[in-house]
Amino acid sequence: MLFYLTILSIFLILYLLYILYNFLETKRHQKCYLLDYQLYKPSDDRKLSTEFCGEVIKRTKNLGLNEYKFLLKAIVSSGIGEETYAPKMVFEGREDRPTYQDAIVEMEELFEYTIERLFKRSGVSPSEIDVLVVNISMFACMPSLSSRIVNKFKMREDIKTYNLCGMGCSASLISINLVDSIFKIKKNQLAMVVTSESLTPNWYIGNDKSMILSNCLFRSGGCAMILTNKPSLAHKCLLKLNCLVRTHHGSNDESYGCCIQTEDDQGRVGFHLGKNLPKAATKAFIDNLKELAPKILPIRELLRFGIHLATLNFFKNGQKKSTRAVINFKTGVDHFCLHTGGKAVIDTVARSLGLSEYDIEPARMTLHRFGNTSASSVWYVLGYMEAKKRLKIGDKLFMITFGAGFKCNSCLWEVVRDMEGVENVWKECNIEDYPPQTIMNPFTEKYGWIQDEDINTFKVPE
Template identity: 90%
Template sequence: MMFYLTISSFFPLLCIFYILYNFLETKRHKKCYLLDYQLYKPSDDRKLSTEFCGEVIKRTKNLGLNEYKFLLKAIVSSGIGEETYAPQMVFEGREDCPTYQDAIIEMEELFEYTIERLLKRTGVSPLEIDVLVVNISMLACMPSLSSRIVHKYKMREDIKTYNLSGMGCSASFVSINIVESIFKSRKNQLAMVVTSESLTPNWYIGNDKSMILSNCLFRSGGCAMILTNKPSLAHKCMLKLNCLVRTHHGAKDESYGCCIQTEDAQGRVGFHLGKTLPKAATRAFIDNLKELAPKILPIRELLRFGIHSVTLKILNHGKKKSTVSPRAVINFKTGVDHFCLHTGGKAVIDTVAQSLGLSEYDIEPARMTLHRFGNTSASSVWYVLGYMESKKRLRKGDKLFMISFGAGFKCNSCLWEVVRDLEGIENVWKECNIESYPPQTLTNPFTEKYGWIKDEDINTFKLPE
């Protein structure tokens, strides 16, 4: 009887302990970690030098005087250097007639370089991968690219695969969001994400200014990464995902149409970058930050911003709307140590930096990535991360903010926490002589060759033979 009473008295405590243990165990498995990643670096014979860029522009038959001059000015002001990479067919002079096989080869080169190095470095077998997400926005094939990877690396029959297209430059965060959602319902998972863009079939050969601009900005690149929610691997991981926010303004006509693949007047397919793009990006950016800020900033900063905003409203009450008044500015540096900005172009970096009140030190990784690798679409923020890692900026406990913009129109962002000190030992930036970055004077070779072209030269400037 006494034994029965003793067990009975402890039974509620045992139940509480069991429930608490299961809660904590489930919470542990819901965390999303970045185990490792591998950036893509094409061979040196794919570099776009100043001279070669000029040759590519000159041999485009459909360009007139205005378009030729527009392209040269765009390259001069792009912030892109002459060591970025382009698809093989451009160097073979076939950008006006790429084949389907060219596009497939471009993707297979990316897979072979990134996935094989990543698996070797992490010691993960292809058979251990539970989830595979591939995002290549502008190439759809049959079988899918994710199926090609499964076939090439002989992955398991029960692997969960996702093949994303049309997601634009912010696609890698969409992929990570899918993985994060899966981790919440499945324990001890390993997920691979492959992110890139297919430039081969999307080189525009027409003369629409809103479309030829994409040829100046987008470059070859890509990244493969492995994510996990295994507690046993937590100490080996690089980053832990704290939060991820996605903003989609596709319901707005202006936002939907500002960044879209379409045909020009002659029926040539191209990627249209509209004049409303800056406005659409700004609106999506603001809405994204409104949702993100309460999740990543300390309460004291949110209170300071709230009090400042209310005070300014009271002081400005009754004033004319045309009167320029000071605005309350939130300080994101109170909750963030490092900023990975999407390298959509010089203007994109400058605008985001100004909005967040960032210093030159903060935006140096984004500027150098744009200069060295160009806009590599959805993989661009990972090249920025690679720069920080190689510069040994990332220390355990640091908070890392990533933000990107994409067609739709979308603005996606996330906050990572550095799990261990990162050295960037096997990073593509090491092969780029990272010690020389940033250069004392960031000269643009295109400026020296084409920067003399001015608006008043339009009537005298002649196309080269």
Template identity: 60%
Template sequence: MELFMVLCTIFLVYFSLLLWNLYEQWRNQSCYILDYFCFKPSDDRKLDTELCGNIVKRNKNLGLSEYKFLLKIIVGSGIGEQTYGPRNIISGKEREDSGPSIMAGISEMDEFFDATFRQLFAKSGISPADIDILVVNVSMLSPAPSLSARIVNRYKMREDIKVFNLSGMGCSASLISVDIVQNIFKSHPKMLAIVVTSESIGPNWYSGNDKSMILANCLFRSGGCLVLLTNNPSLKDRAKFRLKCLNRTHFGSSDDAYGCAIQMEDNLGYLGFHLGKGLPKVATKAFFQNLRELAPRVLPLKELLLYVAQHLTRKKDKEVQGGRTTHVNFKSGVDHFCIHPGGTAVIDGVGRSLRLSEYDLEPARMTLHRFGNTSASSNWYVLGYMEAKRRLRKGHRVLMISFGAGFKCNSCLWEVVRDLEDENVWEDCIHEYPPETLVNPYMEKYGFINEEGYSMVE
């Protein structure tokens, strides 16, 4: 009887979602991505191994223990020497007496705005006056007037544009922005929206010696992305992706989850971003909760029924076979996995949880190596890698997964609307990836510090 009720519930949920999707299409409430434009800073902002080493040496607050720890993190980060940093850090102005200037962050954003908005308007043929919705997310920089107001002023957008400015939302903010857009689309037909996603590194460089706060300096790099979206059915033939579903999970009510990734001052008064030891456990819990809610909307009916059967027999299997766990095969409903490249541990952890192959993880690994963790814009560089490699074909489904402070796990499923072969931010280097051997330049330079008498890879 229990099995019958569970099966009936599954059928009901499955067909209800199917009918709902058809209803939304009928009402022209679909959310399409017309295009997206990832930012590639100029070459004079690249952080090669020697420059990174010099930046580390400039921090006079580091003792031998912190210095060893920092170089060890850099060596194992999975980041190459083609990533980009802000100009104030490269020029050695991260420790001015008055602290990093807010203008360093605004200048960093202006470079990003100039390059990507120019691309968007030139390639799409859309003018600033055509934009109905603007959502900006930059977690660590919140000037007044807001960055969204700066964009409206810079490009002379309409007086009735719907504007949103998000801060403090972390690496999963771009999917939150997409969620805002799709909800507006439901009650406003034939709209055009731009999501602006980036992070401000310049004013937020940590100059102290707390190991939990040094990590952010090692992983985060400069970048950003603009995403052009519409619900206008007359433009769907120009679209690249259609949003199938989006799911958000927030564990902020838990003190441990709230405090595991947080901006704070250390004991010496230096401002930085703390990444706690409990972060992996919290991220795993949020990840599985998110996927549990997402599964009925992503997986085919056959896989859902198999999951139910495994779940009902799990207790018996534990007693008889010594503990077999229930597993959902997301690859049965997903063709590509767009994983946030927050670090090698994040990529490896998601890969193990979903039982993904190295082919599935390749876009995230290569993005981490080439561009680093660019916060909320990272997923779009991963998506760009897939497109540059000609992996994305009409009808394919792409699962985008992101994590953020709070603590949050957000995910969404995109359907590829047409075969994608457009040039993008990877154009000049995609032929180099994946290399036969992924060289770690930091290992070669900092793997052994002979003059100090210790190994950085122990």
């Protein structure tokens, strides 16, 4: 009897060890790593100088005196420099009549620059990619852009492709969330994410102020990245995804309509940025942080915040509070990748999180050098940190993005490999010159006087 009990005990122990091994092995394969990424840098002949921007505005026939002055004011206060990039058709003077082929060429240039370099540097071949996710919000074609990539790089027949449209500036984190979900159920996967925006067919030629503003903010850019859940590649990867939180306020009509592609009174399609956009962004941001904070902050900070908040509520005595409880995200985060939606977006997030000028320097410099590159903007911010040698093993990196819908998506990465030796487009921009002693907007000197000019005496230059 003792013999059988011993045998049974051995089998039971082995079975429990087998279950534990499978559990740990599954967890090991469910991690999401960033193996490598490649930013897009268009050729220098696509740079938007101060003078050329003025020429583009002047040749827009539908603009009146008020709209002309409004655009110049916007570009003066945008925080954007004169080394950002625009599509080819703008330099050819055809922004009012782009062709379908123009949009295709814009995307092909992005694919050739980023994907080819990424494959070469990472050592991954196109045939090894199991999943491909492409997010270009404002351009859809047939076959899809993901199919074009599969055809161009001759990827496998069983590759799983996803083509995301209409997801706005927060689309890259949505793509990563999709990849991470796939990694939870499939082992040993390699996934590619391509994130950008198509400006060619979406240049607004009307005179609605809420729609012409997008022409001042959005610039050409993009990024391709390879993610994996292969344990064998973990030591080669740059970042590990710790958590990702998505917030969607699309059920609220005000939030839904504050950032939307639509037609103006003349039937001209453009991208409307409503006056209630800051309010919608703030609501989504707060709700996102409420869910994210417990996932990334130490317990001591959560307790401190809770005690502080309870104390303020207890002593307020029905009067308006002069102070408010503020949670310190720096206790769980070392670096902040902020979406470069505009100077006001960066400033608002910085105030909300209590960030220093050092913390937001990468976002400010990205806006100044590359502009708002939509869903790829946070990757240029990451590239700046990398080129500046800020990222060390074990550091926590917080990404925050906003997008139409209205959406706020954020995630926390952990640096798992020294990133000092990796080349990126910022090194080609003389990274040693950033940040400059004074960030002078080149448009201020030429157009800044307009802010104080009497509208009745202002003359549109010939």
